[in-house]
Amino acid sequence: MEKLIIATRASALALWQAYHIKKRIETSFPEIKVVLNEITSKGDRILDKPLALIGGKGHFTKELEDEMLAGKAHMAVHSLKDVPTYIPEGLELCAITKRQDQSDVLLSHTYKSLDALPHGATVGTTSLRRRMQLLEQRPDLKVKELRGNVNTRLRKLKEGQYDAIILAYIGLYRLDLLKEIPFVEKLDFFIPPMGQASLGIEIVSSNDKVREIAMMLNDENTFICTKLERDFVSAIGAGCSAPVAVNAVRDGDSITLKAMLGYPDGTNIMHKELINTIGECDLLGIELAELMIADGALDILEKAERIAFKDEMPQRL
16 A cells, blocks of 8 residues: 545544644555545534534534545544444444543633633633533533634634633644733533544455554544443443533553433433443443433433533524
């Protein structure tokens, strides 16, 4: 194989990720030339409404998958948190890179922390998961939809459209943008979404050489933990935009899987966790989902979807 084509979104963060993988591949396989196929995804094009209102899944992955299925790319590099649990036939999510810092961070030009935000302050976030966890702690805050790429969101914050915004730490770190924000607070009490701070490497299943290359990028511990998170999300039937948080952490020979879900207004919150040994953890994600379903999780998620963006939804006549 002389050339490998990587499909990637065209945003600054996605390109950072793709170039990072390109460099790793070319270092390990110097005989292979790696080129990028840059694509603008549906999620990047539609910026005038919340993703949860667009419908469907794979807002940031479908076009990349279509390129692979059409023979125009061998591999796609995704932010794993954006990858639906359903993978199209002919493709395979075969490698997960080592997970980095999963923190969500509160950013502000005026207030140094969440506690310092005044009553009724406006906080920007696109994520129902973040909205849920923020309002559970501070129900007095006003949460306002925040779309656009990282630089667009930071510009809106600087312009004063928000008192604070919440983003993933890892994207700001990778793009070296943290130094531009006066106040940055890690929200350590937040549970991240499935796969945050890892890259998912998706390939064409029939290409054994591409699989060999992709497996060089795989981190076994991260693969195990994120599999449990993805199993949980799949079993409970939650999409990438749902108010669901789930995180698996390995500590020696044990794995702890914790999850929460609820209404995006911070009410009707359900927390659960399970612990098992690394050798007996294969079904942990499904088991945790079944426990939460038995306690009414599906009803909560159904109602959460109905009330998520009621102000943006057209009213019935």
